[in-house]
Amino acid sequence: xxxxxxxxxxxxxxxxxxxxxxxxxxxxxxxxxxxxxxxxxxxxxxxxxxxxxxxxxxxxxxxxxxxxxxxxxxxxxxxxxxxxxxxxxxxxxxxxxxxxxxxxxxxxxxxx
Amino acid sequence: xxxxxxxxxxxxxxxxxxxxxxxxxxxxxxxxxxxxxxxxxxxxxxxxxxxxxxxxxxxxxxxxxxxxxxxxxxxxxxxxxxxxxxxxxxxxxxxxxxxxxxxxxxxxxxx
Numbered sequence: 001x002x003x004x005x006x007x008x009x010x011x012x013x014x015x016x017x018x019x020x021x022x023x024x025x026x027x028x029x030x031x032x033x034x035x036x037x038x039x040x041x042x043x044x045x046x047x048x049x050x051x052x053x054x055x056x057x058x059x060x061x062x063x064x065x066x067x068x069x070x071x072x073x074x075x076x077x078x079x080x081x082x083x084x085x086x087x088x089x090x091x092x093x094x095x096x097x098x099x100x101x102x103x104x105x106x107x108x109x110x111x112x
Numbered sequence: 113x114x115x116x117x118x119x120x121x122x123x124x125x126x127x128x129x130x131x132x133x134x135x136x137x138x139x140x141x142x143x144x145x146x147x148x149x150x151x152x153x154x155x156x157x158x159x160x161x162x163x164x165x166x167x168x169x170x171x172x173x174x175x176x177x178x179x180x181x182x183x184x185x186x187x188x189x190x191x192x193x194x195x196x197x198x199x200x201x202x203x204x205x206x207x208x209x210x211x212x213x214x215x216x217x218x219x220x221x222x223x
Contacts, residue, residue, distance in 0.1 A: 004155075031209050033211070035213075040215070041215060042116070042201065042213040042214055042215040042216065043156075043201075043211075043213040045210070045211070048209075048210070050209070058210075090155055090156070092156075092211075094209060096209075099143075099144045099146070099161060099163065099205050099209070100146065100158055100161045101146060101156075101158065101203070101205075101211060102158065103148075103155040103156040103157070104155055105154060105155045106154070106155050108153075
């Protein structure tokens with residue numbers, strides 16, 4: 001199993017540009033999550049999903065959108081990028097009944 | 113609102129020492145707690161998961177305990193090694209599968 005994979009690893013965006021961060025898991029996990037991690041801070045939940053077709057906002061959803069059309073994929077869309085969105089983004093997944101969370105390697109995004 | 117605090121924020125110790133990292137939470141109605149390791153520039157790796165009905169979990173030189181009455185979890189690292197150098201994060205897990213993370217403890221083990 002590849003686990004949780006994320007692409008791209010790095011990206012530089014100009015202010016106002018848009019992009020999609022990709023996340024795929026091959027463990028058939030129901031729950032999927034997007035977090036952002038700023039320097040010296042813990043992880044903040046952006047959006048999460050309890051299964052295909054079901055998504056919900058986390059603590060810091062403004063400026064982001066998600067969709068979940070399949071169990072495996074959970075892309076995160078940034079519209080009109082702003083410098084405040086400069087961060088490292090992590091995707092994670094959990095199987096129902098397990099509670100153990102698995103993380104992808106992260107995407108380092110810089111908005112200038 | 114659930115808050116998770118980790119003390120100390122940073123720790124530097126000589127190789128071979130036994131270490132205790134602390135994680136405290138404000139809501140005692142904890143469901144589960146997970147400890148992670150994060151190496152610089154990398155994602156989080158799961159170390160130990162303690163379910164609400166459990167008091168501790170062990171893996172190799174690591175032991176994590178959970179005391180719901182005091183709102184604390186402790187990660188014990190025995191005989192520390194330079195390869196243990198990393199940031200250690202704890203996460204409170206609610207019954208609805210939401211995770212709230214502490215800000216981590218940066219550990220450096222000196223050879």
